[in-house]
Amino acid sequence: MFDFLIHGFDVALSPLNLGLALLGALLGTLFGALPGIGPINGIAILMPLAYTLGLPAESALILLAAIYTGAEYGGRMSSILLNVPGDAGAVMTTLDGHPLAKKGLAGPALGLSAVSSFVGATIAIIGLTLFAPLLAEVAVMFGPAEFFALMVFAFASMSVMMGKDPVKTAIGAVLGILIGTVGVDSSTGVLRYTFGLPELYDGIDFVVMIIGLFAISEILLMLEHANRKDGNDGLPPLGRVFVSLKEVLACKWTMGRSGLIGFIIGILPGTGASVGGAVAYTTEKRLSDKDNSFGTGNMRGLAAPEAANNASAVGSFVPMLTLGIPGSGTTAVLLGALMLYNITPGPMMFSERPEVAGGLIASLYIGNIVLLALNLPLAGVFARVLTIPRWVLVPGIAILAFVGVFQLHSNLAAIYLMLIIGVFGYLLRKLGFSLAPVILGYVLGGLMEQNLRRALSISGGDLGILWQSGISLGLWIAALALLLLPWLLPKLWQAKTSKA
Amino acid sequence: MKLAADRLLGIVLIGLAAFVAVQAMQLEVPFSYDPVGPRAFPLGLAILLAALASVLIVKPGTNEAWPGRQLGVKLLLVLATLLVYALLFTKLGFIITSLLAVASLSRIFGAPWGKALLTGGLMAVVSYFLFAHALGISLPSGYWVEPLL
Structure with a gap:
């Protein structure tokens, strides 16, 4: 049953892949530590380079996955030291992390968060190893109708869980799907929404899309913070650099519980590290905050979200690898990256491309150890990254974005398109949208339409096929329940309390 | 309203x-x-x-604050810089355009002129050698290299 893992370690331990995991871990931590650049921007900016190197699919995926997990490690730096979350997953880390730094315990806080991240990720990687092949076996039975229902469920779950405003999340997803319909329709050859521009016949290119949406819009957004005080002189002293074993052991159950919570939440489609961190933090506060010290620099309050956000980052690989449905914005980008290699992740991947699935999982084990080894002694070095001024950072991102898009297409149309998408992304963010649903819609939309049309050509146009099987019916009901839940719960709650 | x-x-x-x-x-x-x-x-x-x-x-939701006039001007400057970068990218070549774009962005993001130009020069040359020589990406060298002048 674990043949894929043994094979995977063979792949991941080759000198090239080992080196890439190291490089990715290092780059990911650096990018995650940079203010404003989370895992998704990091991958968007660095992905074109992975193609330039001409890497095989499994090596590219190993590099990108290492950047992803590395960025989750790096995100905590600015949370703890500056009270500015490096990315959405690290928001809860500021609550107790920054107070600890103010007490002069920045060093131990960084150390503890590295250990918690390691423990959380380890729990989730073991979960992934055990759970993914089982889920893949179930998913083999899925036909197009089931996949369509599954995607509807994924979008429903995302609308409810992700972002503050469910309506805007849903609109973002629809816009993403619409962007995905541009180009030639694969089954009839009809051109859609190309407006006679040959550059659009192949659709809006994935790399152009994510670099525009994330890197360019980030540059525009950073302008607002340019006037604010940067962390240049505000970096608190690290204090002693190592966390003591006693402090770690005091948090061992917190890490275990939070890792498990994070993993389970990560599996649900659309719920990334931010939800995992928040749920783990509130759970831990309820369970172990006896003296009401959460929020004032409690070590457990730091360990809980840190273990959980790394665990959900890993957990979101489960639906991506087994069902082809990404669990988060970042895995959506990884999914798109795999599709560029003509690999459609799904249940068959474990049997047909074991070097990709197994290699990735094995590299997560290795990368996680590398990250702990890098982050404990080098915390002080990574913290320096925070002092890089924006007037160096922003032009650097611009060069990487231009070179990345230009080397793929060697034409300027792609660069103009990237700039237009960047402005579009900026406007969306200013209007209170989160970008993850847009990218999920863009990546999944094509598959969703294909599955819908395949199902309906099997049934000869009869819509009934979409909810005929038990699995798809169950998914439709689950999706409906999820959408109604936030609306029903307060009413039920009211009815209960008014009776009492 | x-x-x-x-x-x-x-x-x-x-x-x-x-x-x-x-x-x-x-x-x-x-x-x-x-x-x-x-x-x-x-x-x-x-x-x-x-x-x-x-x-x-x-049922309208909440938005982030829109940029004021000062920020709006900067925003347009950044966009203009990126657009000009794209327009001249193949014509003047990577090194020259990157130097100009980086210096301009640096300046907009608050660097003094001297530092902005220095950043531009360093970043353009270092990234050219990194991308073109170490990674083998073909970057435009620019028409000006040819004896048009």
């Missing part, structure tokens, strides 16, 4: 939905065995988008 940004957005989105639907209806579909065809999916999305946009008009 001030028109909420979300209401305006809702109206724009309904317009977009109508546009998507009209474009989809105008697609000429050759005969095929596919009972759905290329129209239905975008049409469904247009209907969904219009419905969601109506919700937004009835």
